[in-house]
Amino acid sequence: METFGAILTQVLHLALMLAAAPLVVGVTRWLKARMMGRRGASPLQPARDLDKLLRKTPVLAENASLVSEAAPYAGFAACLVAIALVPSFARGMAFAPLSDLILLAGLLAFARMALALAGMDVGTAFGGLGAAREMSFAVFAEPALLLCVLTFAILAGTTNLDLIATTIRDGALGLRVSLALAAMAMLAVAVAENARIPVDNPATHLELTMVHEAMLLESSGRHLALWEYQSALRLTLWLSLLVAVFLPFGAAPEASGPLAWAAGLVAWLAKMGAMCLGLAGFESAIAKMRVFRVPEFLGAALLLALLAAALLFVSTGLA
Amino acid sequence: MTFGQLPYDVAHLLGGGMLLLSFMLLYQRRVGAVINALAMQGGILAAAAAWQGVVQDAPQLFLTALIAFAAKAVLIPLALRHLLRRLDLHRTVETALGVGPSMIAGVALVALAILVVLPITAGVRAIAREDLALALSVVLLGMLMMITRRNAILQVVGLMTLENGLILAAVGVAGMPLVVELSTAALVMMLLVVGGVFVFQIRERFDTVDIGFLERHRGESP
């Protein structure tokens, strides 16, 4: 029965994530538009766009190779597996033993590599530029993320996301300065990984600012749909990850029934809505930074995460 | 009191928030943003003092909190903004040491503070030990800011952070006498410094204008 419950929650979770991803993007865009005094498109618009793109015939460049055709699927598959590992409304899903944070970083790196390869496939200037910048940002984001993982590993004794979320939810840790510092660092990493303002602007095609969009210039039709869906999944994944680690309250515990799942779902939706609101507010208030200031931004995140770990070393030494 | 108990956790978190804001002060490049961060730090200091007042059951700390909030979160930032507008100072921060290196130096200073405080206070309860380390870190970061920034306003900001750190340390220790008096005296000193900078900046401003005036006229008469 427990196994069945675990598998059922896993399937429901995956379906929820696939349904929620375009909606998260749509809601964020809508909120941002409202904050800037525009009416904004309906939150369902990204889903409609995806469907429209899927029905179009993809056009590939004459010298595009198999990479251009396979990379969207590979990247999407990696994102899908990654998001299946991040708990949402319930704990103890079927893949919970796999949900290691380092593996999660590896899967996201896999998706990033697929995107960068597709960007370089045709040999256009923008594709190469975007790929080089994307990989360079990751050079600063990954150590910051790993140091956040170190903080969790010290507090919870594991790098397994499900166990970390359970430990923090149980409240045995209390409010920790280290967790606050790690949360700041992880927010910065999430902003960079999702190519949001101030690191990249998801809404422009202006040459000087774009990173993520630059790699997609040559894709069209279902390939473009897959890339767009994938970036929506990645945004949902990061928000969900932040929620799971730093706001783990309300989620259904392991081996619980449908009632607890429903409660967990409501809590998750509320928390994700709050995250979208926060993201939209942050993006409306702040300007994009120059590309070569991004290392400073992520370097600050790295230092904060290091500080979080160092403070923990002190307090573990005290105990 | 250890981790997991609310009074300690909140105090610790507020101290950590002050440290975080000290880092934000170092990170910012625009003077306006620096002043905003300073105001937020003042607000957190007031909250920390008030919380300590609740925890230690010491009503005089509420007075400290009130003074800190009024002066540091509201008045002084407003005055600095006014100064900024009136003198039309450079809006970007002029640094003697780049932002990246000063952040790294900041982390090193925090490590130093931890290493210094922990062995000294070996017999004391954990709460005081870590809060003392945090407060010392804030003080050191304020000094760092004073020596790495060229702009006089930013040096004042550094001094204010330093003072914030001192008050954080003072309110964190239960039974410390004369906390209110100390913090008020420090505040008066701060106000004097701000006023001094006002005067100093204006004089320097006239000086530069004066020199510019002379330079402009030199070219006309060969």
Add this chain to the structure above:
Amino acid sequence: MALAPLGAGGYTRSRESPPPVAVLTALALCLGVLVLLGALAVPLGRHRQAGRLVHGGCLIVALGFVAVALTALLAGAPAEPLVLPFGPPWAAARLGLDGLSAWFLLLLGVTGACASFFALGHPPGPARTLPPFPLFLAGMALTLAATDAFVLLLGFELMSLVSWALVAADHEKPENRAAARLYLIFAVLAGGCLVPAFGLLAGNAGGITFEAMRAAPPEGWGAAAVLALALAGAGAKAGLVPFHAWLPLAHPAAPSHVSALMSGAMTKVAVYVLARLLLDLCGPAQPSWWGIPLLVLGAGSALLGALRANLEDDSKTLLACSTIENIGFVVLGLGLALAFRGADLGPLAALAAGAALLHALNHGVFKTLLFLVAGAVLHGAGSRRLDRLGGLIHAMPVTAGCALVGAAAAASLPPLSGFASEWLLLQSLLAGWRVSDIGFQVITAAAAAIAAMAAALAAAAMLRLFGLVFLGRPRSPRGAGAEEVSAIERGALLLPTALTLLLGLFPGVLLGLAAPALRVLTGRPAEAPARGAWLTAGEGAAGYAPLAVALLLAVAFLGVALLVRRRSPNATQRGPVWNCGFIDGPFGPFGDPLAQPSAGGIAQPLRRMLGENLLRARESVEMPRPGETRPGHYASSFEDPSGPLLIAPAAALRDRIAAQAERLRDLTIRQCLSLSFAALVGLLALLAWLEAG
């Protein structure tokens, strides 16, 4: 004679197995065949079939190494060494194998087999490269099979000298001559440090066998001196920062299959010597801080190597720099194992040592693959320079597929082999805080950040390599006329590709195989950090199941492809490239190659973000004034810090010493005599002092 079973816990299988002298006899036979091949290659050199004979023989012998190593690992290591009927004057030479050397012999066999196989299909190089190749293999195998310091150093020096001949093989080019000279200098440095290190271990009694050294572990300043000398000696051969200056020059200078062997196996043999010296011969009682120098040097190597790999514009130099990075990872693992062992954290020591061993093997295989790919590209498209290649995925699909697997493994992407060992390494770094010393904790946290940064840098470098060589459009006429390599070469590429995939999917099995080696490194019967198909860290707190991940990825890939194609059945169309409406000039069949990103352009973000600080990178852009018709000019360069910080002062010191030594030539005969007399008296006094003390 207890070579293998160190722990009192015993290793039951070694008792049950038949007396495995046969294993050692086979090993000795293999060595003999290699020496014979080397000797035969001299008279046969110019014969058309000589290459085939030599490389075919090497392939068979390398497979023999694999068989020997697997037997030793599975059936237990032979307890008694094989005594050869000849040797140095004081004792007969002996060959032996224990878990550690068998593991590295497995690596040598796999790498050697792939390299020899590739050489079979490659067009024959100059005849002078033939004799050193089998001797190079023999030198490495002899180093691994040694049971005393003499044989080990003999094999080590044979390996160094013969590989010098291979580096200098193409000596018409002045840069290759310079590389060979630098290589020789560092080889001498390595030997010059290892001999006194073993001398210190042997002590006054002069017992140069390993068991004698183990019986009397060094203490105090002697132990510290062994640590420093071993790091300098083995580090100089492994390409550890700061002794790495030769590696990016020497590895590309050799023929590709030799580069593969040098990067894949030779650096690992040096790592083996380091591990043997520090983790085995110095005894298990060394303190925890011994790990710190290894951690610092390993982290430095990882960062510097990975960053340089992003800036180089020669494919083989890029791969050589990536080797520095991976050696850094292996040394990080060894350093952590030392520290954990010193702090009495046995399972964590096994975790870190397992990471080091697994990464050594994984890197050996995927780096061999990548160097062979570079060789195939050089053969098929005529260049190693990234700026002269491009679009080869169309002309060389098999090579491109193999390269993609190798690059993804080097970029440590799941579920390939690089990620498995990287996962173990990061897990052991994340466990560094369990050593209750705040200095060490901070160092491991910093090392963890640097390791993650180096892994991301490696991913960027591998994307740059694959993207510039295989994607895009050809950048030169020669590159446009590229052809796929021969069937044998393709086979030789597919072999390590398949191995990379397998090693990635079954790391748990491999760690089970490495249990004897882990026992040597941790000094006690150690549980390998694996359970079935899972890699585990700590007390089952976190796990990684590569097979499950691969399966999930495959299911997701197929499922998404199926569903999407159902919703979107239209076939793809081809059209001219969009490129924001920009139209290339009419230069060739694929437009102007210069309108593509160049090697320098892809490197630009990292050069500015990290290179300017760490490698003194510079770039200059010279734009023509409006109206001028000359082209703009862009130049970028960087300088490795080891140049001005290590090489230049060393060269200056050498010049000063030479100038001083020149003065000796003017001495009178009486002064010459008194000089030698003083030396004699001094040595006698030293001997007297040592005997007294």
